[in-house]
Amino acid sequence: MKLANIKREWWKEAIVYQIYPRSFQDSNGDGVGDLRGIIQRLDYIASLGIQVVWLNPIYSSPNDDNGYDISDYRNIMSEFGTMADFEELLAGFHARGIKVVMDLVVNHTSSEHEWFKQSRSSRDNPYRDYYHWWPAEKGTPPRRWSYFDEEANAWRYDEQTDAYYLHYFARKQPDLNWENPKLRAEIYDMMHYWFKKGIDGFRMDVITFISKHTDWPDFGDENQGSIMIDRYAEGPRLHEYLHEMNREVLQHYDIMTVAEGPGTHTHNVLALVDEDRQELNMNYHFDHQGIGVGERFIINDDFQNLVKFKKVMSDWDKALSTKGWNTVYFGNHDFPRMVSRWGNDEPQWRELSSKLLTTYLLAMRGTPYYYMGDEIGMSNIKFDNIEDYKDLMTINWYHLTKEEGGDLEKFIESHKLCARDNARTPVQWDNSMHAGFTTGEPWIKVCPNYMQVNVAAQENVPNSVLNYFRKMTALRSNNLTLIYGSYQLLLPNHEQLYVFERQLDDETLLVALNFSSETASFEYDIKASSQLEVLIDNYNDLTLGESRIALKGWQAVVLRV
Numbered sequence: 001m002k003l004a005n006i007k008r009e010w011w012k013e014a015i016v017y018q019i020y021p022r023s024f025q026d027s028n029g030d031g032v033g034d035l036r037g038i039i040q041r042l043d044y045i046a047s048l049g050i051q052v053v054w055l056n057p058i059y060s061s062p063n064d065d066n067g068y069d070i071s072d073y074r075n076i077m078s079e080f081g082t083m084a085d086f087e088e089l090l091a092g093f094h095a096r097g098i099k100v101v102m103d104l105v106v107n108h109t110s111s112e113h114e115w116f117k118q119s120r121s122s123r124d125n126p127y128r129d130y131y132h133w134w135p136a137e138k139g140t141p142p143r144r145w146s147y148f149d150e151e152a153n154a155w156r157y158d159e160q161t162d163a164y165y166l167h168y169f170a171r172k173q174p175d176l177n178w179e180n181p182k183l184r185a186e187i188y189d190m191m192h193y194w195f196k197k198g199i200d201g202f203r204m205d206v207i208t209f210i211s212k213h214t215d216w217p218d219f220g221d222e223n224q225g226s227i228m229i230d231r232y233a234e235g236p237r238l239h240e241y242l243h244e245m246n247r248e249v250l251q252h253y254d255i256m257t258v259a260e261g262p263g264t265h266t267h268n269v270l271a272l273v274d275e276d277r278q279e280l281n282m283n284y285h286f287d288h289q290g291i292g293v294g295e296r297f298i299i300n301d302d303f304q305n306l307v308k309f310k311k312v313m314s315d316w317d318k319a320l321s322t323k324g325w326n327t328v329y330f331g332n333h334d335f336p337r338m339v340s341r342w343g344n345d346e347p348q349w350r351e352l353s354s355k356l357l358t359t360y361l362l363a364m365r366g367t368p369y370y371y372m373g374d375e376i377g378m379s380n381i382k383f384d385n386i387e388d389y390k391d392l393m394t395i396n397w398y399h400l401t402k403e404e405g406g407d408l409e410k411f412i413e414s415h416k417l418c419a420r421d422n423a424r425t426p427v428q429w430d431n432s433m434h435a436g437f438t439t440g441e442p443w444i445k446v447c448p449n450y451m452q453v454n455v456a457a458q459e460n461v462p463n464s465v466l467n468y469f470r471k472m473t474a475l476r477s478n479n480l481t482l483i484y485g486s487y488q489l490l491l492p493n494h495e496q497l498y499v500f501e502r503q504l505d506d507e508t509l510l511v512a513l514n515f516s517s518e519t520a521s522f523e524y525d526i527k528a529s530s531q532l533e534v535l536i537d538n539y540n541d542l543t544l545g546e547s548r549i550a551l552k553g554w555q556a557v558v559l560r561v
């Protein structure tokens with residue numbers, strides 16, 4: 001790979017750090033994180049060596065789905081603060097050289113959005129066509145599966161106008177009707193509003209779902225979850241809308257865009273992110289998250305299958321190796337803590353495996369999206385009781401399973417590993433009450449390991465998980481091979497080791513990771529290397545033979561070879 005042939009972009013070279021504001025830092029003692037809390041932590045965020053922050057939704061919302069149900073796109077959620085707080089926060093990030101990406105949630109609104117209130121009020125209201133309605137005189141609408149509905153039914157009957165409205169997510173999250181050009185114009189206008197305030201991009205929530213098959217074909221009653229998701233992402237006008245959005249809004253600013261892409265796979269991703277198509281810059285997929293996880297997040301034996309994981313990640317790299325640009329991530333607010341999902345969160349291995357996962361994310365090709373708290377090795381809280389959960393998805397799935405007479409014990413055990421609330425527990429700042437997150441009662445429980453696992457305890461320990469993250473961000477940011485170099489997987493079938501090379505111009509880097517607690521070694525012609533140098537090693541004691549490299553449990557190294 002030659003640097004001269006690569007189109008360099010700031011968003012390809014950036015490390016994105018995701019903040020879930022509700023759980024980051026509370027400043028006013030109400031138990032809910034807020035914008036002034038983030039302002040208090042700006043220097044900490046800057047110290048991480050990241051270049052972009054993605055903020056989960058901070059707009060006005062009744063919070064049925066923690067801000068993914070927006071009631072006013074141009075205002076700040078009262079629990080989070082005010083527009084003045086937001087402007088101060090944005091200026092604070094920019095002053096530190098950090099760009100800010102916001103969440104764009106335009107597949108649906110809250111049912112408390114003024115558009116929906118108008119829309120549901122009468123069949124001839126001017127806002128009626130802002131949403132999808134099915135008049136009851138036509139009978140029951142064709143079955144559509146819903147992620148969050150109590151009955152998994154995406155059509156909800158509304159008495160007021162004797163019609164059903166569509167909601168792929170919760171009942172209080174009606175889907176917008178993108179067929180309507182007036183609605184699209186309103187959305188583009190709202191996007192201009194935020195860009196004019198100075199934000200640097202959008203992460204686009206379930207953007208692959210915005211175009212519906214409005215002839216409402218029969219998708220089959222039995223189809224749930226993953227099958228429906230693929231159908232939802234095949235809407236006939238998706239690319240037309242995104243191209244239009246690009247023309248009307250995106251192309252006018254120096255910004256980045258990333259699709260949250262349920263239903264994207266290696267065979268269809270280029271339709272979204274091939275630069276010649278002028279739609280979006282990047283996409284993130286769920287193919288690795290789905291390994292070993294079935295419907296309603298019930299896990300199976302493949303949960304940590306490394307061979308499958310390597311294949312998925314390598315296929316995705318290949319799909320975007322000459323056109324488009326990839327993303328890599330483990331954790332976010334919808335998935336478990338990375339160390340509990342892909343590492344080993346037992347006390348003996350938690351730190352080492354967290355460091356290994358950090359090494360992986362920051363050594364892959366593609367923009368890394370790194371989730372708050374992972375930099376200190378936070379792990380899943382693993383609730384024993386359904387009463388502890390706050391997430392409507394887990395709660396509704398639990399009740400559905402119960403009504404069906406399903407295995408509730410298995411459900412609880414699987415959700416200890418997979419539930420979204422595992423990632424939503426407050427960031428652990430220190431060992432004071434509630435981990436320094438709030439002086440009040442936190443909206444969700446703090447993970448009890450905060451006495452050991454917290455920022456303050458790691459800040460001045462050179463070898464801590466936190467300082468390892470900082471070393472790794474510096475390594476990536478100063479090494480174009482880690483950003484742009486080609487990716488070559490070695491040992492695809494090895495069940496413990498993930499080994500790959502990155503190569504740019506005359507530099508080759510070897511990344512070797514032992515995804516297991518047992519020592520493992522592999523053949524590698526070390527003596528052929530002219531410029532051998534260990535760039536990072538989470539043990540600092542790498543064993544190199546002349547033609548073999550041995551890695552201890554969860555050891556991670558990056559070598560210049």
Ligand code: NOJ
Nearest residue numbers: 065068105169205206334
């Ligand atoms: C994806 C978001 O990441 C998730 O948190 C949310 O519940 C759904 N989209 C619905 O907006």
